[in-house]
């Protein structure tokens with residue numbers, strides 16, 4: 216197994232968030248009881264389980280490009296049988312109709328405007344999209360710019376709203392994911408690092424150090440960046 220997946224093996228999440236964020240979005244989006252939902256960029260599938268649990272008459276289609284995460288999501292969703300499916304594929308190519316497209320920390324891989332442009336065409340009438348996106352809470356320090364070096368397009372909340380509008384959508388509501396949502400991601404990762412380090416190969420040590428660096432950067436500047444969770448609809 217590649218060092219990255221050795222580190223991430225068994226983690227419930229691959230980005231910040233809580234079950235309460237999912238519940239909040241379902242309420243804001245007024246997602247119907249028998250909703251057809253998509254978890255785009257599902258990672259290991261924890262949010263897909265929450266979506267299915269909170270809409271017990273609904274269905275969830277989870278999709279991710281990475282086989283490792285699809286295997287984890289399939290196993291996590293297996294008790295839901297025909298109510299949940301997992302596909303290894305490109306979320307830019309999903310086919311609806313969906314009452315809710317949920318995407319935690321994944322839309323930025325294909326671009327907010329570009330992704331929303333594709334997804335609005337896959338919504339059922341009245342359908343909505345809920346997504347979380349990295350957001351700067353203040354002018355970035357050098358440290359924060361380094362943290363987000365692989366996503367130089369990171370912007371503030373107003374910048375995200377501009378990208379939403381460019382896709383012909385409007386924001387119904389938003390909230391910031393701070394604190395517990397980040398701990399849900401980084402605390403279990405810290406535990407994996409501590410567990411693996413004593414017997415790690417040099418390649419794995421590299422991956423552990425990269426993970427530790429990320430955790431330390433977040434711990435040293437938790438008030439400087441967050442994830443914004445937005446619920447949007449086509450205008």
Ligand SMILES: C[S@@+](CC[C@H](N)C(=O)[O-])C[C@H]1O[C@@H](n2cnc3c(N)ncnc32)[C@H](O)[C@@H]1O
Nearest residue numbers: 228229230256257258279280305306319321324
């Ligand atoms: C930061 S992780 C978040 C995962 C999950 N939503 C969560 O919160 O645990 C982003 C995920 O998006 C997936 N991803 C990136 N680009 C994708 C694409 N074009 N199609 C499907 N999945 C994609 C990655 O493989 C990764 O699992």
